[in-house]
Amino acid sequence: MSTRDRAPRRIVVTGASLAGLRAAEHLRDAGFDGQLTLVGDEAYEPYNRPHLSKAVLSGRLAAGHCLLPRTRDLDARWILGTAATRLVPAARQVELADGQVLPYDRLLIATGARAKPWPASGVLPRGVFLLRSRDDAERLRSALEVGPQRVLVVGGGFTGCEVASSCRALGLEVTLVHRGGAPMNSALGALVGGFAAGLQRAAGVDLRLGTTVAGFDTDPGGRMAGARLSNGEVVEADVAVVALGAVANVEWLAGSGLRADARGVRCDAACRAMTAEGRCGEIYAAGDVARWPHPLFDGELVTLEHWGNAVDQSRAAAHNMLRPPSEQREHGVVPALWSDQFGVNIKTVGLPWLADRVAVVQGSVERARFVVTYGRGNRLVGATAVDSPRVLETYGSLIAARTAFPPVINAADGPHSVVTVDAGFPAATSTGPARATRDIRERHLR
């Protein structure tokens, strides 16, 4: 009997944010009564990241008041403010920045992701910010409180749009520069993107689409003064927020033999981390750092940097960590995410970016309340609801049931006849969803 089949006595969780915390709670709920250690590189107890770009930036909530609620007493050892720096699977040990060595029987990698840094080398001007952590949010909040002339948001993904929304709510002038043809277009497509563009313009955002920031300009004091765009335009702004997506925190895994890159740690569907030789039975991954074949979408490799996935995946990982391979289960929950911006709630289920066609099935875009469904070939793969969050459960179950596209809804607030249009996802770019779209363009979904 190999060690991996014996009941584990020591479990180490690297990463003390949402996925790490919930996994630890699930482990205890499932009856694990051995030694449990959580390691986090930030000095803070686990906090709720989605608040940072919304309530914290708009000043409605202090960054220190975002702690995640605990569902139970953990009886765990917490090592906060100390990063994991090395993994030695052969010795079943994790090494920490302060020299500690933690032996484990099972390891959960939940080190998450960080904001993708500005690509150019050299020192960034003062006034240019990233937003990922509580400290980032506090620094940016301080800069906004001073009342800058204009905030430049670089990148029109979810985070960029939410930052723009929070800044407008504070009465600040905002320019948003986005490579794509519409905000959030690589995640949600052209229809929702076009709606979001309208929202932003109506809210007074100076929206520059189809262009990128080529470089920042500084004043003589080295402070951010503006930016040059790739289309030749110039934006004057004294604060910039770079929101170009995220990269997985996997550097500490170098030399471990695990398959990992900026997209995440490659796992199997049961959350088990993989080496070049196959899966590794003692090491699991969950949350923003995990990249795995989603069973619902023909094993399409996905990394989902969503709150809901961190919760669901940590549950699956915890379940599997305590069981022999024959009793493990796949993590195949229908993905879901939400965003609040410019006074509307946007909620999505499934993987919209796999789609080639979309159809509005409820409400109307003009009334700013609608549900759009996404189809790849003749299969429903996603749905986005704008200000109609309650109905999305239904669409989630239709996606899970591999329902045909367009789905027959006949909702009371639906159109007289359903019209499908091109989904309008961008061709391959360096951003996550678009790249993944390219990966599977040629593949046929069941």
Add this chain to the structure above:
Amino acid sequence: MTMAPPALTPADLFQRILLPEHRPNPYPLWAELRDQPVARTDQGVYLVSSHRFITQLLRDPRISADRLTQHTAKRHTRLTGEDGKPVSSSLLQQDPPAHDDLRRQVMHQFVPRITGMRPHIESLVAGLLDARAAEAPGQLDVVADLAYPLPVAIICELLGVPAQDEPIFREFARKLTRGLDPVEALSQQELAELLTTRRELRDYLIGLIRQRHARPGNDLLSGLMTGGDGQPPMAVADLISTLGLLLIAGHETTVNLIANGTLALLRHPEALARLRDDPHYAAPLVEEVLRYDPPVQMTSRSTLAPIALGPVTVPAGSRVTLLLAAGNRDPHQYADPETFRPERPEGAHISFGSGLHYCVGAALARMEAQVALTAIARRLQNPSLVTDPPPYRDNAILRGPESLPVAYERLTG
């Protein structure tokens, strides 16, 4: 050797549940019915009794609450009343998007007005108990003396109905509740009386609307009429149907909740004792009453598209009856579901519905029941049921005791 009696179909069981003799305790029949969580009757109605499927359907955009949906191709048709004037159905029977606008208008006026209402409800309840004790010491009909007058007083106050008109409103509520029975259950004469009452209520409300139009006040009616804060003024036809809904839906249901809650308390002395000592117990207690003995036993919808519920696919255009009372005791959702246990952790009863028609008055109903039951527990010394079970009204949907006589030693201050 005896033959086992042939098993009853869910449709048979449902017919039995509707019989008045099963009104005091329909729950064993609900449990039996739930063995088949989705069942089709000979009339083509689908009975849905599992917690999961009921919740799923209540949130599903493929269902309609509009009774006209299956009969008319055109949606949101304005019907004509029997006297030729237009009537509109209440938001309870409307679908999005018309429903959503109405509901927003109502919530916008309703929520701020009930916030902070608790002290006022406490003084109303105290006043009703004191008045009855002065008339007939040691005797209380919880239905007639407390559960009935309380919601009417509150709705009158919300609408700004003058105090001297309260008896008129109470009479409207009493008569109109009869109209919630299936139409087939009413005699020709009852039907005619119902239509008369509806007309009288409408005339009364039109008078009230005219008064407010001339002299707007701070009440909910004035608020709905004037709109504001981004909400448009409500049209008169919608005002009448909305006020009628608040009066009837908010009334009988609250009566049943308070009466069912009193029954539960007096049948479970440990809960009564605990409520007497711990005011925080009122909230979980009322939630458990809602689960255990829901004032609204079922609600109906129709399907706009085929909907898969486990192995059964309900075709488009079907009537679905969601058996809330059965779902609330679903063993897949609740451990030991037939036991009354306010301490249970599961939550998620479906007595206020779910999704877009979730009860507008849920917070107010909770508040009224919490206050009323707390007063009963704290002020009545040694209360006991005079008859157990009490007599029940015929209505199987809005199920509750007709009267609930309680004897007690004395009323404490």
